[in-house]
Amino acid sequence: MQKTSSQQFFLGVKDELPILVGVIPFGMIYGVLALSAGLNPFDAQAMSAVIFAGSAQFMSAQLIKVGTPALVIILTGFAINLRHALYSATLAPYVRHLPLRWKALLAYLLTDEAFAVTVLNYQREGITPQSHWYFFGSGLALWTSWQISTAVGIFLGTQVPESWGLDFTLPLTFIALVVPALKDRAGIVTAAVASLAALAFFSFPYKLGLIASALVAVAIGLWVETRQ
Amino acid sequence: MNLWIIMILIGLLTFLTRLSFIALLERINLPAIFQRALRLVPIAVLSAIIAPELGLRNNALFLSLENPRLLAGIFATVVAYFTKNVVWTIVAGMAAFWILQSLR
Numbered sequence: 105m106q107k108t109s110s111q112q113f114f115l116g117v118k119d120e121l122p123i124l125v126g127v128i129p130f131g132m133i134y135g136v137l138a139l140s141a142g143l144n145p146f147d148a149q150a151m152s153a154v155i156f157a158g159s160a161q162f163m164s165a166q167l168i169k170v171g172t173p174a175l176v177i178i179l180t181g182f183a184i185n186l187r188h189a190l191y192s193a194t195l196a197p198y199v200r201h202l203p204l205r206w207k208a209l210l211a212y213l214l215t216d217e218a219f220a221v222t223v224l225n226y227q228r229e230g231i232t233p234q235s236h237w238y239f240f241g242s243g244l245a246l247w248t249s250w251q252i253s254t255a256v257g258i259f260l261g262t263q264v265p266e267s268w269g270l271d272f273t274l275p276l277t278f279i280a281l282v283v284p285a286l287k288d289r290a291g292i293v294t295a296a297v298a299s300l301a302a303l304a305f306f307s308f309p310y311k312l313g314l315i316a317s318a319l320v321a322v323a324i325g326l327w328v329e330t331r332q
Numbered sequence: 333m334n335l336w337i338i339m340i341l342i343g344l345l346t347f348l349t350r351l352s353f354i355a356l357l358e359r360i361n362l363p364a365i366f367q368r369a370l371r372l373v374p375i376a377v378l379s380a381i382i383a384p385e386l387g388l389r390n391n392a393l394f395l396s397l398e399n400p401r402l403l404a405g406i407f408a409t410v411v412a413y414f415t416k417n418v419v420w421t422i423v424a425g426m427a428a429f430w431i432l433q434s435l436r
Contacts, residue, residue, distance in 0.1 A: 122418035122419050122422065123418070125422060126422070143335070147335055147336075147339075150339065151339050154339045154340060154342075154343035155339060155342050155343045155346055156343070156346070157346055160342060160346065164338065164339070164342060168335065168338070174334055174337060174338050177338050177342070178338055178341045178342055178345070181338075181342035181345065181346070182342065182345045182346075182349070185342075185345070185346045185349055185350075186349060187377055188346065188349045188350045189349050189350075189352050189353065190370075190373050190377065191350070191373075192349065192350055192351065192352045192353040192354050193352075193353035193357075193366075193370060193373075194370045194373055194374065195354065196353040196354045196356075196357035197357065197367075199354055200354075200357050204355070207351065207354050207355055208351060208355075210354070211347060211350040211351035211354050211355070212347055212350065214350040214354075216377075216378075216381070219374070220374065220378065223374055224374075227371075269429060269430075269433070272385075272401060272404070272425070272426065272429055273422050273425075273426060274385070275381070275382045275385035275386060275401075275405060276404075276405070276408050276421055276422045276425035276426065277418065277421075277422060278378045278381055278382050279382055279405060279408050279409050279412050279421060279425070280408070280412045280417070280418040280421035280422065281378060281418070282374075282375055282378045282379060282382070282412075283409055283412035283413050283416075283421075284412065284413075284416040285374070285375055286375065290372065291372065291375050294372045294375045294376050294379070295375050295376070295379040296379075297376075298375070298376040298377070298379035298380040298383070299379045299380070299382065299383035300383070301380065302379070302380035302381075302383040302384050303383050303384060303387050303388070303393060306384050306388055306391070306393075307391070313380075313384075314377070314380050314381065317376070317380040318373065318376040318377045318380050319376075321372070321375075321376035321379065321380070322369050322372045322373060322376050325372040325375075325376070326365065326368060326369055326372065329368065329372075
């Protein structure tokens with residue numbers, strides 16, 4: 105039986121929940137950091153809605169603090185967020201039948217974390233008439249927690265001790281998502297190459313090492329797949 | 333004022349990047365190799381985000397048994413392989429991280 109739109113929506117919310125454990129401390133840390141960078145509470149909160157991309161927000165707050173020229177900050181933010189073009193390309197075939205207002209809404213909600221659960225859901229289930237509601241549910245769950253955790257970070261300040269290291273739940277979440285997806289040699293090689301390349305390229309400016317590593321890993325993964 | 337210009341431009345560029353292929357693909361037919369590549373993209377990007385979180389400290393390589401994030405991350409990878417469960421992976425990884433940190 106086909107799932108209804110509300111079933112899809114809440115399934116998306118549910119699958120996003122474990123990721124929120126990692127995102128909420130991240131949002132709170134952003135709130136604290138933005139204030140310490142000299143942003144006022146309103147601007148710090150607005151950035152979470154206008155940019156809505158964690159690493160770009162951290163970077164922007166930091167660069168504003170040290171008086172970086174506006175153009176450099178904007179180009180840096182753009183470079184950091186270039187990876188979203190890969191997500192956009194990956195999900196595009198699954199949403200091509202939707203009207204533009206849905207595409208715009210889903211694009212606004214297309215973060216690392218929403219992408220991670222949505223792409224796996226599409227790969228498992230394919231396209232069904234209401235499957236965009238899953239995308240919307242996971243994206244909105246993340247958006248809501250990001251706004252609230254930013255606000256909590258702003259107003260509670262430094263209440264959560266940094267020594268807890270709750271930010272570590274973020275890579276743990278990504279590990280939990282990647283490992284079950286490694287089902288063949290091409291996938292395993294891709295993950296290994298991407299990890300090693302990211303460590304080798306970490307000093308590339310503007311986080312471009314991330315994009316370079318991903319491109320090298322996908323190229324080698326494809327080569328392995330073709331040889332099989 | 334300057335801050336708002338920065339914010340709006342980054343926000344707009346980010347939105348357009350996220351929208352790019354989603355909006356354009358109606359008019360583009362992607363070649364098969366590109367579609368095969370897209371299966372590997374999430375694996376590559378997520379791995380490239382994970383590795384520096386585990387293997388770097390203060391922007392320098394830190395590949396050592398003294399690194400609690402690296403060891404806890406490897407342990408979490410093993411847990412993820414056997415349980416295929418996000419919550420168990422996080423719980424096991426954080427527990428390992430806290431224990432290793434307290435041992436230092």
